[in-house]
Amino acid sequence: MPESPGVSPQDAVAVNTLRVGVMRLARRLRHQRVDRSLGLAELSALGTLYRCGAMTPGELARKEHVQPPSMTRIIGQLQERGLVRLEPHPEDRRQKTVTPTEQAEAMLEASRSQSNAWLTELAGQLSEEEREILRTAAPVLHKLAHL
Amino acid sequence: MPESPGVSPQDAVAVNTLRVGVMRLARRLRHQRVDRSLGLAELSALGTLYRCGAMTPGELARKEHVQPPSMTRIIGQLQERGLVRLEPHPEDRRQKTVTPTEQAEAMLEASRSQSNAWLTELAGQLSEEEREILRTAAPVLHKLAHL
DNA sequence: TATTGTTATACTCTATAACTATA
DNA sequence: TATAGTTATAGAGTATAACAATA
Numbered sequence A, B: 001m002p003e004s005p006g007v008s009p010q011d012a013v014a015v016n017t018l019r020v021g022v023m024r025l026a027r028r029l030r031h032q033r034v035d036r037s038l039g040l041a042e043l044s045a046l047g048t049l050y051r052c053g054a055m056t057p058g059e060l061a062r063k064e065h066v067q068p069p070s071m072t073r074i075i076g077q078l079q080e081r082g083l084v085r086l087e088p089h090p091e092d093r094r095q096k097t098v099t100p101t102e103q104a105e106a107m108l109e110a111s112r113s114q115s116n117a118w119l120t121e122l123a124g125q126l127s128e129e130e131r132e133i134l135r136t137a138a139p140v141l142h143k144l145a146h147l
Numbered sequence C: 001t002a003t004t005g006t007t008a009t010a011c012t013c014t015a016t017a018a019c020t021a022t023a
Numbered sequence D: 001t002a003t004a005g006t007t008a009t010a011g012a013g014t015a016t017a018a019c020a021a022t023a
Helices: A009-031 A040-052 A057-063 A068-080 A102-123 A128-145 B009-031 B040-052 B057-063 B068-080 B102-123 B128-145
Strands: A084-088 A096-100 B084-088 B096-100
Touching (some): A040 A068, A128 B009, B040 B057, B040 B068, B040 B096, B057 B068
């Protein structure tokens, strides 16, 4: 069987360990979020909107792998809470532009810092050597996740 | 503000990088699973059952953070596919014992190896130095996730 | 009387199909 | 005629409440 170059049997163990660790940590991170008022789909859409900037509902639906009617509903919920603003599209009167508000930024920042605080406290239970290993690995893991 | 001992400002950046990487990688791992016939709740319950061994529906519901009626439904689906067996509880005739079958082990193993293959291929796009960093970090991340 | 598990029912979320308005 | 977004409706999945069996 063909293998990627440089992939050894010991990688198989490491890959499995990495996968289990990532899945479990992500599950715990997801589970510890305190603000339960906003659904996961809403939160994810808002995050994408904040990261990529204003876009049309259709574009956002494609990016979130959700059907347009679902996005209509998601945007409705976000609008109700003042987290996004809908404006007419400058060129095409069929389309609209969804823009995140300042309130959205504050909310996302609060959510992020809460998660980071939790993770920091958890990492505080590791030894200094272990934390150093994670400090080095963090950018690599980030790169891997975005390949 | 009180901080854990040994947590420096540069840790704040690393923690954020780690969190984003973990969440994104987990999302992609979840998304790439091919066998869509079984729901996420069913798969998770089966995994717990396999990891922790046979238990009652109530216990499983608590471990999965799901209400008893939902667990009844989940177990029903697993039973239909021959992945679990229900037996009378030896001591208490109100309770039952849910046991994973040999088929369940095969299915979970197939699912695991598929995910590992995907992750291995992704890691193949990194440099040897980067892979070495992840090899070292994998057990630490695993430990962190299970603290 | 308390507890385990199930059934009945309602609610949330998402999808597909039909509709309205613009292009 | 095609496209962007919405509305109408149906299908999963989950929860709460009521129930049956057992402790």
